[in-house]
Amino acid sequence: MIRTVKSIIRYLLERIISVIDPRKFYAFNANNLLILTYHRVLPSNHPDLKSEQPGMYVSPQTFRMHLDEIKKRFELMHLDDWIRAAKNKEPLPKYACAITFDDGWLDNYEYAYPILKELKVPATIFVVSSFLGTSYSFWPNRLNRLLGKLDPKLLNEFINSEEGAWLKDIMHEGQPITAKLDADMINQIIESCKTHNENELNSYIDRMESRLDESVISNNVDLMSRHHLQEMIESGLVRVGSHSCHHKRLLDGLDKNEIDDEIISSKEVLQAMLNMEIDLFCYPNGDYNQYSLDVVNENYSAACSTMSGWNTPRTNMLLLKRIGVHEDISSNKHKFLARLSGLL
Ligand SMILES: [Zn+2]
CATH class of the missing domain: 3.20.20.370 (Glycoside hydrolase/deacetylase)
Incomplete structure (x- = not known):
């Protein structure tokens, strides 16, 4: 309302x-x-x-x-x-x-x-x-992709493990998850995570990924390379x-x-990479x-x-x-x- x-x-x-x-x-x-x-x-x-x-x-x-x-x-x-x-x-x-x-x-x-x-x-x-030309992903994207893929059973297992304690604290007082998380819920979790610093969050997500099957972990390339940058710079725009x-x-x-x-x-x-x-x-x-x-x-x-x-x-x-x-x-x-x- x-x-x-x-x-x-x-x-x-x-x-x-x-x-x-x-x-x-x-x-x-x-x-x-x-x-x-x-x-x-x-x-x-x-x-x-x-x-x-x-x-x-x-x-x-x-x-x-x-x-x-x-x-x-x-x-x-x-x-x-x-x-x-x-x-x-x-x-x-x-x-x-x-x-x-x-x-x-x-x-x-x-x-x-x-x-x-x-x-x-x-x-x-x-x-x-x-990060230029690497497969680095920012932590909100990594976490978003992971949480979107996990079914309730896997999520519950994870938040009840030692590696998942940080996430349990953030997700509604550790209540069991009964359905797949939707975009709104994932966004709320990401917002709540911002009380932690980026190093902490990246290492939490590293540990989260280490427990999971390879197929769940994304291999997206999110960021541009120096070649993309150079081409755009040459246009003058x-x-x-x-x-x-x-x-x-x-x-x-x-x-x-x-x-x-x-x-x-x-x-x-x-400056050295782009000669400008x-x-x-x-x-x-x-x-x-x-x-x-x-x-x-x-x-x-x-x-x-x-x-x-x-x-x-x-x-x-x-x-x-x-x-x-x-x-x-x-x-x-x-x-x-x-x-x-x-x-x-
Ligand atoms: Zn930024």
Whole structure:
């Protein structure tokens, strides 16, 4: 009931806000920069859709609709060109927009790049240097795939084993599972897992996989290789930024040497690999502490956060704001335009 009321209120707000041009909310600024954040672009028949969280993807059709709507209202620019012009006090458009993708998913190359090329839209991809060209999967995808495949008998056996104790704590007070988990339940489990750190979760999932039959364990290739990146870079439409070496949270729990490594080595590795200057950084999960901000400041000209909003040349360039867009909140024009306003 509460859910229905909330979705009706949201629907009405989307309709009201979308009839107002989102630029009107920021017309008092001389120069605006809207940065959009995408992760994955997956068509409706893609097998990964079953094991992906709703906040992680848009369909190719939705992505194309977004770019068409953006083109009517904004000047699309490479993010680093806008940063350079802002720092040098050069002329800037009143309304600029930069497209960004986080993590370096292979589907960015397969489904987003053809649309970027067709519509001649520039974009920046923030890649995780140590994962490029490997079969690494992020823990939510690994866990999602595993939980989606396990039948209740296997799941019960697992959560009652020594290796499964962590999952028992997370799943409704250890009640026996009577049916296969559906997508909503799996999403709730993944959200609850976020209290653990990524190293812990990966080692829990390693141990979970070690108990299971080979056929249950996925061998998906999720991320792009350096060859995909190089091809996109050569088109002139795609530029690359660093999203760290291992997607670690750059917080106080991480040793200063490790923070240095994640921020500085990723830049060095990518520069050597791609033979180009890497001058933009993006904080994994949007996490940072004062030390990581200082190291980013010494090594990059700007960095993207997960804070929501628009930017101007006066915004802190180490904490650029972005608007995250994904299918369930931007699948039609009204929802998308309302989302762009930064109010929803
Ligand atoms: Zn990321």
